[in-house]
Amino acid sequence: MSTVLRFHSFGLDHLAFDKQSLPAVGPLDVHVRFYAAALNYRDLMVVTGQYNPKMELPRIPGSDAAGEVLAVGDAVTLFKPGDRVASLFFQSWHDGEIRNTTGKSALGGPIDGVFATERVLPEGGLLHIPDGLTFEEAATLPCAALTAWNALVEKGKLCAGQTVLLLGTGGVSMFALQFAKAHGARVILTSSSDEKLARGKELGADLTINYRSKPEWDKEVFELTAKEGVDHVVEVGGAGTLPLSLRAVKTGGHVYLIGVLTGKGAGVDPTPVLAKSIYLDGVYVGSRAMFERMNAAIAANKIHPVIDRVFPFAEARAAFEHLQSGSHFGKIVLSLQQ
Numbered sequence: 001m002s003t004v005l006r007f008h009s010f011g012l013d014h015l016a017f018d019k020q021s022l023p024a025v026g027p028l029d030v031h032v033r034f035y036a037a038a039l040n041y042r043d044l045m046v047v048t049g050q051y052n053p054k055m056e057l058p059r060i061p062g063s064d065a066a067g068e069v070l071a072v073g074d075a076v077t078l079f080k081p082g083d084r085v086a087s088l089f090f091q092s093w094h095d096g097e098i099r100n101t102t103g104k105s106a107l108g109g110p111i112d113g114v115f116a117t118e119r120v121l122p123e124g125g126l127l128h129i130p131d132g133l134t135f136e137e138a139a140t141l142p143c144a145a146l147t148a149w150n151a152l153v154e155k156g157k158l159c160a161g162q163t164v165l166l167l168g169t170g171g172v173s174m175f176a177l178q179f180a181k182a183h184g185a186r187v188i189l190t191s192s193s194d195e196k197l198a199r200g201k202e203l204g205a206d207l208t209i210n211y212r213s214k215p216e217w218d219k220e221v222f223e224l225t226a227k228e229g230v231d232h233v234v235e236v237g238g239a240g241t242l243p244l245s246l247r248a249v250k251t252g253g254h255v256y257l258i259g260v261l262t263g264k265g266a267g268v269d270p271t272p273v274l275a276k277s278i279y280l281d282g283v284y285v286g287s288r289a290m291f292e293r294m295n296a297a298i299a300a301n302k303i304h305p306v307i308d309r310v311f312p313f314a315e316a317r318a319a320f321e322h323l324q325s326g327s328h329f330g331k332i333v334l335s336l337q338q
Contacts, residue, residue: 002118005316008058010049012320020116027075028123032085034067036139036310037115039323039332040171041259046109047320055109062115063089063107065336066129066138076123084129087114088288089142091125095289103284115316117336127291130299140305140331141294143285144171149294150286151234151256152179160184162231165221165248166205167241169196171331172258174306176234177203182301185231188224190217196329203306221248229253239268246272254279306330313337 002022007014025031043061045051069083079085092105105125107113129138152158164180165188166173173189180187181204189205191197197208207224211217222229229250235242236259245255246268255278273280286294297303308328311319313336323332 002116003313004060004112004117005062005115005313006058006060007047010047010053010057012047012317012324015047015317015320017314022118022120025071025073025120027073029073029120030069030076030079030085030123030126031071031118031120032067032126033070033118034065034087034114034116034336035135036066036336037062037334038064038140038142038144038171039319039334040064040143041323042143043108043113043115044320044323051109059108060112060115061108062113063087063109064139064142064144065114065116065119066135066141067336069126070118073123078123079126079128084135084138085126086129086138087119087121087142088125088127088291089146089285090287091122093287094124095287098284098287115334117313124288127288127295130295132299132302133304136307136310136333136335137305139333140171140307141298142291144331145175145298145305146286146291146294147258147283148172148175148179148234149297150290151258151281151283152176152232153183153294153297154286154290155256155281155283156232156254158183158185158232162186163188163225164232164234165230165245166190166234167236167245169193169200169329170236171306172236173234174200174203174330177205178301178303178306179297180232182297182303188221188230199329216244218244218248225250232256234258242268246276246278249276249278251276252278254281257282308332310335 004020066086093102163186187205188207189200190209190211192212209217233245233255235245308330310333
């Protein structure tokens with residue numbers, strides 16, 4: 001029997017804990033006991049109905065969790081009881097390019113997620129976690145870390161000596177900071193909080209910009225890059241920040257569309273994309289193969305995810321409210337240990 005966080009109607013007021021029986025373990029299935037799960041902004045949008053107002057309910061949210069294998073099906077070859085594993089955001093995207101059908105296998109959206117103490121998942125929907133990481137740290141990897149990795153490394157082919165612009169200090173941005181520094185890149189970090197910028201510098205950010213005191217931060221970026229612009233922009237803001245990101249990136253540079261924290265909006269001028277030959281990429285997490293390459297880099301560089309706060313599972317509502325406040329630095333985690 002698994003304890004699950006579920007909602008029958010949209011809104012944080014409708015989050016509730018239920019008991020759920022587990023299905024029998026099939027030949028290619030793995031029974032996992034999850035010990036930690038991490039929140040993403042997507043989870044908040046799912047619960048409040050912003051992500052898909054037509055989503056079939058009830059639903060268990062959550063795409064990111066880590067735990068221990070309890071049992072495996074007769075045909076499973078990748079795992080054995082006792083293995084430490086993490087969930088894969090897209091249960092069916094193992095390698096190659098993203099497909100039209102990939103999104104249908106996303107945990108915590110079209111299908112039930114992993115804000116649960118136990119789940120039975122397909123063998124291909126899990127993978128081993130790096131040695132040296134706690135379950136809380138490993139739970140932050142499936143969405144935010146893989147998104148940052150896919151953008152900068154898989155799509156952007158990040159090189160030493162290049163400059164990366166990061167917007168804000170949430171989970172994706174902090175992973176992007178760590179991956180960029182591991183590749184020998186220079187990082188410019190923005191935030192509305194001088195305290196968060198100072199913490200970013202402790203993690204390796206080379207230059208910082210407070211966008212509250214300098215709302216035209218694209219001009220500041222140009223000054224900091226000898227009027228060249230940056231090689232890469234990890235764009236998590238959306239319509240409110242994209243025009244500035246397009247001005248801040250260099251000719252032939254990369255802008256990765258990842259989030260919509262400032263809203264969806266409309267009317268973004270595409271002229272800079274054409275005039276500056278900008279590579280504009282939408283990044284929707286990543287595949288199992290990318291996850292494995294990222295884990296190898298995390299292990300080799302001894303990277304530890306930045307965790308803002310760990311909430312008990314019983315305080316999941318408070319964790320969502322903390323995420324909603326925007327006051328966090330790095331990832332917010334739920335402890336599923338009982």
